[in-house]
Amino acid sequence: MDLEKKNTILVTCGPGLAEYLEAELVDLGFEIISSHAGGITIKGNGADVMMLNLRLRTAYNVLYLLKEFRCSDAEQLYKIVNTMPWEGMISPHEYVSVVSRIKTPSVDNSMFANMKVKDAIVDRINDKLGERPDSGSQRDCLVYNLYWRGDRCWLYLNTSGLKLSDRSYRKMPFMAPMRECLAAGVVMATGYDGSVPFVNPMCGSGTLAIEAALIGAGRACGLLRSNFGFMHELGFDKEKWQEIRREAGKLGGKDIERVVATDISVEAIRCAQKNAMTAGVQHLIDFKVCDYTETPMPEKPGIVVFNPEYGIRMGDAKKLEPLYEGMGDFLKQSCAGYMGYIFTGNMQLAKKVGLRAKRRLVFWNGDIECRLLKYELYSGTREDYKPKQ
Numbered sequence: 001m002d003l004e005k006k007n008t009i010l011v012t013c014g015p016g017l018a019e020y021l022e023a024e025l026v027d028l029g030f031e032i033i034s035s036h037a038g039g040i041t042i043k044g045n046g047a048d049v050m051m052l053n054l055r056l057r058t059a060y061n062v063l064y065l066l067k068e069f070r071c072s073d074a075e076q077l078y079k080i081v082n083t084m085p086w087e088g089m090i091s092p093h094e095y096v097s098v099v100s101r102i103k104t105p106s107v108d109n110s111m112f113a114n115m116k117v118k119d120a121i122v123d124r125i126n127d128k129l130g131e132r133p134d135s136g137s138q139r140d141c142l143v144y145n146l147y148w149r150g151d152r153c154w155l156y157l158n159t160s161g162l163k164l165s166d167r168s169y170r171k172m173p174f175m176a177p178m179r180e181c182l183a184a185g186v187v188m189a190t191g192y193d194g195s196v197p198f199v200n201p202m203c204g205s206g207t208l209a210i211e212a213a214l215i216g217a218g219r220a221c222g223l224l225r226s227n228f229g230f231m232h233e234l235g236f237d238k239e240k241w242q243e244i245r246r247e248a249g250k251l252g253g254k255d256i257e258r259v260v261a262t263d264i265s266v267e268a269i270r271c272a273q274k275n276a277m278t279a280g281v282q283h284l285i286d287f288k289v290c291d292y293t294e295t296p297m298p299e300k301p302g303i304v305v306f307n308p309e310y311g312i313r314m315g316d317a318k319k320l321e322p323l324y325e326g327m328g329d330f331l332k333q334s335c336a337g338y339m340g341y342i343f344t345g346n347m348q349l350a351k352k353v354g355l356r357a358k359r360r361l362v363f364w365n366g367d368i369e370c371r372l373l374k375y376e377l378y379s380g381t382r383e384d385y386k387p388k389q
């Protein structure tokens, strides 16, 4: 990676998150070159790449363009990739992995394309240095991403390596935890900025509450990670990295209103507390073991977000009906003045809430299409929480 010269960067994300990722990139001062469901293209240098890996909340991977070229078949792919100066980028003692997305008539198997690129890389290093790096499917060292559409190819260094949704704070997952980048997207969709209370009954392992605390306080979410793909490149500038990390570490001192996280399970709260401690935000969150109806609601109205079971992977949908009816009652009776949200993958169950949703935002939890349902619970007083647009 060139630390000075600007280059094309593709930041990838999960379905439903591009809108939030785009907002993050604009906030960080980047001009959007193009945007589609799976990612956003920007221009930036190697220093930007390091900063993005530390700070992006809704991204999967930060990809740095190495080469864009025309290619009509697998042999040509091998030849072109084999001409690249890999011996200057990869030590023979490193580990290399290739992933690809392909839509081209000449090759219908992405594994085959992965193998061609991987062979081209390791053969080149072996020819030049007499040793070849190890290779395989591990994603925690050097990962290269190939996109092949028709006769056009883009080959990227995956500077993140493992997905950025792995923030390294969730040591204890409990049941059906949300991916961290999805939780961050959900929190961002509520417009939460730390200036009002954030309440998360049924918090499970605490992902929503932890991401809210990180967002509210303005903390960089990647600081706990000690491994990123770019660190494995030859010529990795450790000093520059430490400088960027130090800068990111200075963020996050913002005072925020309380975050409240409750769950009926003692075990869930134990996990959530441990995870919050690892994430360094336990002092910002009030945890309580209780039924959601007993959740202590801060007097100042804010945001309340539920992520109940929805009977697809866990729980039986029919048995969950009273829970959804109860959530509707709780929102009506105990959350006046708040903005209420329910995140669910089951729209039949959502009907049992019995309140009219003002908005229904689409998200994907893995391959399950979900909705974040928004309920305005205005009490009609001056204190009502009205989110910024």
Ligand SMILES: C[S@@+](CC[C@H](N)C(=O)[O-])C[C@H]1O[C@@H](n2cnc3c(N)ncnc32)[C@H](O)[C@@H]1O
Pocket (backbone or CB within 6 Å): 173, 174, 175, 176, 177, 178, 179, 201, 202, 203, 204, 205, 206, 207, 208, 262, 263, 264, 265, 268, 290, 291, 292, 293, 307, 308, 309, 310
């Ligand atoms: C889908 S999980 C939440 C996952 C969470 N968003 C995460 O990322 O870990 C649903 C949670 O609701 C809790 N729960 C179920 N019934 C409850 C009730 N009546 N009161 C409070 N919590 C309840 C469960 O213990 C479980 O932790």
